[in-house]
Amino acid sequence: MGFRTKQIHAGVTPDPVTGAILTPIYQTTTYVQNSVDEYLAKGYSYSRSGNPTVAALEAKLTELEGGAACATFGTGMSAVHATMLAFLSAGDHAIISDVAYGGTYRLCTKVLSRFGIEFTFADGSNPEDVAASVKDNTKLFLTETPANPTMKCSDIAAISEIAKKAGAVHAVDNTFLTPYYQRPFELGADLSIHSTTKYMDGHNATVGGAVISNTAELGEKVRFIMNSTGSIMSPMVAWLTLQGCKTLSVRMDQQSASAMAIAEYLENHDKVEQVRYPGLKSFPQYELACKQASGFGAMLWFEVKGGLAAGKQLMDNIELWSLAENLGSVESLITHPVSMTHADVEEAERARVGIIDGLVRLSVGLEDTEDLIDALAKALDQA
Amino acid sequence: MSNFYLFDTLSLHAGQTVDKEFGARATPIYQTTSYVFPDTDTASSIFNLERGGHAYSRITNPTVGVLEQRIAALEGGTAAVCTASGMAATFCAITAILSQGDHIVASSQMYGGNISLMKNTLPRFGITATFVDPNDIDGFRDAIQDNTRLIYGELIGNPGLDILDLEAIAAIGADNHIPFMVDATFNTPYLCRPFDFGVNITIHSVTKWMGGHGTAIGGVIVDGGNFDWGATDKYPTITEPYAPFQGINLWEEFGPTAFATRIRAEAMRDFGASMSPMNAFLLLQGIETLSLRMDKHLSNTASMLEFLINHKQVSWVSHPSMPSHSSHELAKKYLPKGAGSIVSFGVVGGREAGKTFIENVELASHLANVGDAKTLIIHPATTTHSRIDAEALVAAGITEDMIRLSVGLEDVRDLQADFEVGFRAAKKIAGL
Numbered sequence: 001m002g003f004r005t006k007q008i009h010a011g012v013t014p015d016p017v018t019g020a021i022l023t024p025i026y027q028t029t030t031y032v033q034n035s036v037d038e039y040l041a042k043g044y045s046y047s048r049s050g051n052p053t054v055a056a057l058e059a060k061l062t063e064l065e066g067g068a069a070c071a072t073f074g075t076g077m078s079a080v081h082a083t084m085l086a087f088l089s090a091g092d093h094a095i096i097s098d099v100a101y102g103g104t105y106r107l108c109t110k111v112l113s114r115f116g117i118e119f120t121f122a123d124g125s126n127p128e129d130v131a132a133s134v135k136d137n138t139k140l141f142l143t144e145t146p147a148n149p150t151m152k153c154s155d156i157a158a159i160s161e162i163a164k165k166a167g168a169v170h171a172v173d174n175t176f177l178t179p180y181y182q183r184p185f186e187l188g189a190d191l192s193i194h195s196t197t198k199y200m201d202g203h204n205a206t207v208g209g210a211v212i213s214n215t216a217e218l219g220e221k222v223r224f225i226m227n228s229t230g231s232i233m234s235p236m237v238a239w240l241t242l243q244g245c246k247t248l249s250v251r252m253d254q255q256s257a258s259a260m261a262i263a264e265y266l267e268n269h270d271k272v273e274q275v276r277y278p279g280l281k282s283f284p285q286y287e288l289a290c291k292q293a294s295g296f297g298a299m300l301w302f303e304v305k306g307g308l309a310a311g312k313q314l315m316d317n318i319e320l321w322s323l324a325e326n327l328g329s330v331e332s333l334i335t336h337p338v339s340m341t342h343a344d345v346e347e348a349e350r351a352r353v354g355i356i357d358g359l360v361r362l363s364v365g366l367e368d369t370e371d372l373i374d375a376l377a378k379a380l381d382q383a
Numbered sequence: 384m385s386n387f388y389l390f391d392t393l394s395l396h397a398g399q400t401v402d403k404e405f406g407a408r409a410t411p412i413y414q415t416t417s418y419v420f421p422d423t424d425t426a427s428s429i430f431n432l433e434r435g436g437h438a439y440s441r442i443t444n445p446t447v448g449v450l451e452q453r454i455a456a457l458e459g460g461t462a463a464v465c466t467a468s469g470m471a472a473t474f475c476a477i478t479a480i481l482s483q484g485d486h487i488v489a490s491s492q493m494y495g496g497n498i499s500l501m502k503n504t505l506p507r508f509g510i511t512a513t514f515v516d517p518n519d520i521d522g523f524r525d526a527i528q529d530n531t532r533l534i535y536g537e538l539i540g541n542p543g544l545d546i547l548d549l550e551a552i553a554a555i556g557a558d559n560h561i562p563f564m565v566d567a568t569f570n571t572p573y574l575c576r577p578f579d580f581g582v583n584i585t586i587h588s589v590t591k592w593m594g595g596h597g598t599a600i601g602g603v604i605v606d607g608g609n610f611d612w613g614a615t616d617k618y619p620t621i622t623e624p625y626a627p628f629q630g631i632n633l634w635e636e637f638g639p640t641a642f643a644t645r646i647r648a649e650a651m652r653d654f655g656a657s658m659s660p661m662n663a664f665l666l667l668q669g670i671e672t673l674s675l676r677m678d679k680h681l682s683n684t685a686s687m688l689e690f691l692i693n694h695k696q697v698s699w700v701s702h703p704s705m706p707s708h709s710s711h712e713l714a715k716k717y718l719p720k721g722a723g724s725i726v727s728f729g730v731v732g733g734r735e736a737g738k739t740f741i742e743n744v745e746l747a748s749h750l751a752n753v754g755d756a757k758t759l760i761i762h763p764a765t766t767t768h769s770r771i772d773a774e775a776l777v778a779a780g781i782t783e784d785m786i787r788l789s790v791g792l793e794d795v796r797d798l799q800a801d802f803e804v805g806f807r808a809a810k811k812i813a814g815l
Contacts, residue, residue, distance in 0.1 A: 025414050026412075
């Protein structure tokens, strides 16, 4: 089955009792058992441990990613957290992409560090830097590629090799490209993490997360943490996400095509200092972006001439683009990472990894490309 | 599920069988448009009404079906059909049996939307109505014409709160082979089951006390199963062959659920005023606590009545539980647990004082709904009944200074403190 067929049908079978073509929303806490001896015979006991609607989404995501198991979570952050809890204990060490979502960085430096877990933030674009960071107690690699917000790409295959040698698990945050464009398991990774809030839902309707595992054994470990810590996805969120997934490829293709047009437009604009989009030939890792994924996605950033002040003015003036924190939705969003998504990353660390003050992040939505460009043009005129 | 369980048990269990596939304790929300048929023969038999089953959620839906069966059980009816709103329930119920040239005898004290439907909208399709003072029983008999096909009223009139003498009017209907349909929204089956008094059809805006939380709009039509449609030739939509379904005769095929089946086959299919599965789920949750909420609504109402009756800034108070109310005896007969949680009163100082009162209370929400868990107030003359003319306003028992209060579930001491603020402001504006 091709990806587009899977995104519609995987995980969903018509309801056996009524024939309902969509998975019902099992908004229930508990499940009536036939007898003590038949406990769990129908598969469910309590909706923290499992829920039929949530299970349908987990089955769909497993198939879309080409993995063996999936556990879903209340948010993307709880998916990242569960991954860390599943494979790290006090005294262990993890290697994280030095550019990653600010929430991931905060979780490592300000939360998990309190429990005796050690982190190194390595340059994923340079596998040698990653290899040099390996220690005897390294148990987990987490690679976010393309990275939020700089779009830096990391070589999934190369880092998977390093992780294998170190006897550690390699998790890839695949939120930006989704399995439609990027296939971490085919490149040797063990886990794929998603904020399903982004492209999987796609409509700004839910917050949710997922961890897909390449083997059932790894999946069991993640699921154990899900059930033990309880940061689960609700049936309603799962149902909405199931619907969103059905148009994933169409949205990704259209949003990415718009992103390409916008990146080219900005690159040729007098008032733009620089643009970073993996689909541009000027992108420093254009070759890796082409080799590693079948599409470039719908995230990009640019810097207005005049830096921070000019960028802020543009973000405050622009129409149509919503100044907001989410990404990946059908609504186009504009974000200032330094004051919004990455505010918890220290200034020195931001400077070290290239999150410059004037960086304006765009999440390209599903509006007409012409309208999006017109809005940018008007805002740039005023800049 | 036995329909002989008592009220509270039915509120929780009627209509629901535990999910067969996984045992889910709560009713699953079947948020789906369509249903996959096992084979073409089954599909065609569902379409022909030869067997039950789901085809398309405009017509039936498993989640909505649980709500329908639950309400039918609570009301003591044979079947129920849920609709997208209370107004849709009224419209679908009427048009299921009335056609061009037919006539309704209706109470003059009804929700403004119902009056407007019968006075302005249905006449466009050749259906007319005569409105009768709900206290004038002979008036109902006298208003019946050769073409009268329905008697319609609200048990607790809105907003004058006059109680309809169900048995007396049902007897007039029975004498003339005309069904008696009652809007039972204000009483819910917990306070009165109209079928016990000869009523043939009930409708509810389940948006109100049945749902109880102000979260979902919905309506329901309940078939009492107690009207002999075949005893007369007045109701061809029930007793004559129905062409869209291969000439099926609903009365012969479905008997006590023939009326509900007509609504399913015609109103749901052709008008499409269906309830959404999500609303059905929310409303089912509301019904689980119906009796608990109604008891509290009633005790809070009693406290508020005492407070208002003794308040110097209140010129008059009306509630059927008061001996001074013209319907007091009827209320004792039909509503022994209590006559609902709607209270009407006037603020000393008239229209302006009333308006000022509403603008200055905070806890009581100023809005058009009734039957929410939260206390609500409104000025009917300028809102819910603003589309009817002055004459009908008088007939509906509405005065310019009237404030309609829907007593909620808050701590009644907080409500009274809130009202004091409103009364002080009203006193100032009235120059008292």
